[in-house]
Amino acid sequence: MGSAAAADSPPPRAPRWYARPAAREWTCAPVDPAARAFHRGLPGYAPTPLVELPSLAAEFDLGRVFVKDESARLGLPAFKALGAFWAVHRILDGRPGPGPTLITATDGNHGRAVARAARLAGRPARIFTPDGVHPAAVAAIAAEGAEVVPVPGSYDEAVLRAAREAELPDTALVQDTSWPGYEEVPGRIVEGYATLCAEIDEQLAVAGAGTPALVAVPVGVGSLAQAVVTHYRGTHTARPTTHRPAHPAGGGAAPTALLAVEPEAAPCLLESLLHGAPVTVDTGRTVMAGLNCGTVSALAWPYLSAGIDAAVSVTDAAATRAAADLATLGLPAGPCGAAALAGLRTALTGPGASDRRARLGLGADAVVVLLSTEGPEANPHGERAESAGHAEHAEGTENVERARRAD
Numbered sequence: 001m002g003s004a005a006a007a008d009s010p011p012p013r014a015p016r017w018y019a020r021p022a023a024r025e026w027t028c029a030p031v032d033p034a035a036r037a038f039h040r041g042l043p044g045y046a047p048t049p050l051v052e053l054p055s056l057a058a059e060f061d062l063g064r065v066f067v068k069d070e071s072a073r074l075g076l077p078a079f080k081a082l083g084a085f086w087a088v089h090r091i092l093d094g095r096p097g098p099g100p101t102l103i104t105a106t107d108g109n110h111g112r113a114v115a116r117a118a119r120l121a122g123r124p125a126r127i128f129t130p131d132g133v134h135p136a137a138v139a140a141i142a143a144e145g146a147e148v149v150p151v152p153g154s155y156d157e158a159v160l161r162a163a164r165e166a167e168l169p170d171t172a173l174v175q176d177t178s179w180p181g182y183e184e185v186p187g188r189i190v191e192g193y194a195t196l197c198a199e200i201d202e203q204l205a206v207a208g209a210g211t212p213a214l215v216a217v218p219v220g221v222g223s224l225a226q227a228v229v230t231h232y233r234g235t236h237t238a239r240p241t242t243h244r245p246a247h248p249a250g251g252g253a254a255p256t257a258l259l260a261v262e263p264e265a266a267p268c269l270l271e272s273l274l275h276g277a278p279v280t281v282d283t284g285r286t287v288m289a290g291l292n293c294g295t296v297s298a299l300a301w302p303y304l305s306a307g308i309d310a311a312v313s314v315t316d317a318a319a320t321r322a323a324a325d326l327a328t329l330g331l332p333a334g335p336c337g338a339a340a341l342a343g344l345r346t347a348l349t350g351p352g353a354s355d356r357r358a359r360l361g362l363g364a365d366a367v368v369v370l371l372s373t374e375g376p377e378a379n380p381h382g383e384r385a386e387s388a389g390h391a392e393h394a395e396g397t398e399n400v401e402r403a404r405r406a407d
């Protein structure tokens with residue numbers, strides 16, 4: 001039976017893939033350090049762990065592999081508070097209460113971070129959630145005291161709905177994606193995300209690892225990737241020296257390659273890069289709920305099109321396997337967080353792997369950093385969660401309804 005099934009399974013196929021190594025030479029203005037100073041002053045702030053996993057280095061024939069573990073960031077199970085807290089701080093600065101009502105659409109993590117920021121500031125929050133957000137993630141937003149408004153449709157539709165709602169008086173939109181005319185707040189959010197890159201610099205220096213050869217970043221609308229591009233391509237960013245071979249162009253460290261990873265169900269950046277201009281893709285269902293976005297942030301696009309040098313899409317099965325692998329290695333990752341490992345594995349294995357490896361410029365001494373952007377609690381999609389899906393759905397829905405009644 002087993003061999004018959006194996007014979008029936010389709011041959012491995014090359015992944016959908018984009019590469020433009022010249023992007024490593026692109027530069028931009030550096031990150032504004034104000035957000036980092038703000039984060040340092042927050043109660044409970046501490047750099048999240050950067051964990052070295054030698055078994056992954058051995059698996060992929062790399063020098064060293066590190067995973068930035070964002071499963072516990074400022075009291076929440078994803079990196080998103082870095083952006084939301086800084087943006088909300090700037091919005092509320094000099095604005096006495098009780099309003100404005102903070103509004104956003106979310107795939108889960110960002111909405112919870114905005115709801116937490118609102119609760120800490122004593123302001124109301126109204127959070128719009130599309131189809132496909134795990135009921136436990138919805139319940140966690142409601143538990144912050146926010147009003148949760150389900151939107152029957154995609155993430156992009158929820159973003160539109162939230163933007164319309166924010167036309168009401170005494171509201172403020174805290175959206176982590178941008179469109180023409182709505183740039184300031186998403187820009188703050190990007191500034192906030194860059195804190196995790198600054199932490200990585202310091203942690204790699206302590207580990208004696210220097211500048212990474214590659215950073216793999218999960219992408220939804222691309223704001224996190226924009227922060228990563230700004231950090232690694234920012235011209236005035238002081239970085240430690242590297243143990244990697246000198247840049248072929250002469251002098252100093254070779255620039256870091258940046259690999260964007262998206263679900264096959266929502267590859268808006270990959271398709272836009274391949275197309276050479278932003279395109280909106282139809283999104284499907286994916287366990288990587290936080291990455292289930294159909295349109296790249298307008299603010300991010302110029303940075304990503306110029307500064308990202310590789311992109312790949314991954315299957316749900318690959319993300320689920322990567323999350324299980326990381327759990328076995330003691331690193332708690334939800335499916336979006338594990339997408340970075342899934343992307344590395346998809347790029348470095350299977351048909352065409354040696355060409356992709358060469359395009360990424362990865363030697364056997366390369367230092368690679370994977371951004372694991374959420375813990376399993378943030379987004380408990382996947383086989384275990386799915387088997388308990390009905391009970392969790394009932395419980396989550398009840399909590400949302402309870403929270404709405406309480407308003």
Ligand SMILES: Cc1ncc(COP(=O)(O)O)c(C=O)c1O
Pocket residue numbers: 078079080107109110176218219220221222223224225290291293336337373374
């Ligand atoms: C856990 C997680 N990782 C990565 C991302 C991607 O961030 P961005 O939408 O800025 O690309 C998100 C976005 O919600 C997320 O929740």
